[in-house]
Amino acid sequence: MNFEFNVEGGNFTKAGTASSQLKKILKQLNVDSKVIKRIVVALYEAEVNIVAHAYSGKVIIDISTDRIDMVLEDEGPGIPDISLAMQQGYSTASSAVREMGFGAGMGLPNMKNNCDELTITSEVGKGTIVKMAVCLNQN
Amino acid sequence: MKIREVVQLLNAKVISGHDYLEAEVEYTFASDLMSDVLTIEKENILLLTGLANLQTIRTSEMSEISNIVFVRKKKATPEMIQLAEENDMILIECDYSMFKASGLLYTAGLKPVY
Numbered sequence: 001m002n003f004e005f006n007v008e009g010g011n012f013t014k015a016g017t018a019s020s021q022l023k024k025i026l027k028q029l030n031v032d033s034k035v036i037k038r039i040v041v042a043l044y045e046a047e048v049n050i051v052a053h054a055y056s057g058k059v060i061i062d063i064s065t066d067r068i069d070m071v072l073e074d075e076g077p078g079i080p081d082i083s084l085a086m087q088q089g090y091s092t093a094s095s096a097v098r099e100m101g102f103g104a105g106m107g108l109p110n111m112k113n114n115c116d117e118l119t120i121t122s123e124v125g126k127g128t129i130v131k132m133a134v135c136l137n138q139n
Numbered sequence: 140m141k142i143r144e145v146v147q148l149l150n151a152k153v154i155s156g157h158d159y160l161e162a163e164v165e166y167t168f169a170s171d172l173m174s175d176v177l178t179i180e181k182e183n184i185l186l187l188t189g190l191a192n193l194q195t196i197r198t199s200e201m202s203e204i205s206n207i208v209f210v211r212k213k214k215a216t217p218e219m220i221q222l223a224e225e226n227d228m229i230l231i232e233c234d235y236s237m238f239k240a241s242g243l244l245y246t247a248g249l250k251p252v253y
Contacts, residue, residue, distance in 0.1 A: 016197035020201075037202070037203055102172075
């Protein structure tokens with residue numbers, strides 16, 4: 001099952017709409033509520049990152065029987081030092097992002113904590129690709 | 140504690156979710172940082188926040204939080220109320236500071252998440 005959502009850079013009014021729609025889909029599929037929460041928290045943080053840092057992006061979701069794969073591709077400034085960005089507390093977010101309740105350097109650590117696989121590749125001046133996967137059958 | 144009691148204790152005003160005042164909450168988390176809210180794993184949470192924008196509602200939706208109290212006289216916008224209603228959430232506006240609201244709820248028996 002595949003879904004694709006567009007994410008608009010800078011538009012905080014729409015930030016979270018992809019995560020919200022995915023949450024409804026996963027509920028309809030009777031996925032365990034704790035697993036749904038992990039998935040949508042990870043996706044929401046990733047979505048907010050595109051809104052906060054990139055110009056535009058898209059979310060591609062693939063749901064199979066045992067796992068969900070989420071790929072977020074953006075056109076934006078890219079991340080020069082990914083290991084530094086992964087550190088809790090490190091952030092390059094603007095004051096506008098902080099006013100929205102984000103930008104404290106917790107997004108990437110939160111994503112890591114809530115998914116089973118996370119890979120980030122980035123090219124400065126071009127954009128970032130975030131790949132996340134979560135197992136659907138967790139006990 | 141019932142939401143109805145929370146409203147009385149904080150001398151607050153219900154903005155959305157009038158039908159759910161008998162709902163029970165067990166824990167309170169007080170934060171203006173939504174990334175911190177997204178780390179909470181407990182259920183039956185009342186969120187106290189001074190951050191009144193759409194992301195407060197979205198964050199609560201993702202975190203399975205249905206009860207939000209806006210402190211420091213912050214007001215919910217029509218867009219926030221609409222999104223809250225779509226998600227069956229209770230929105231409450233309170234004139235007290237975060238500290239005063241937290242203190243009253245803690246004394247009355249609501250638990251911290253950690």
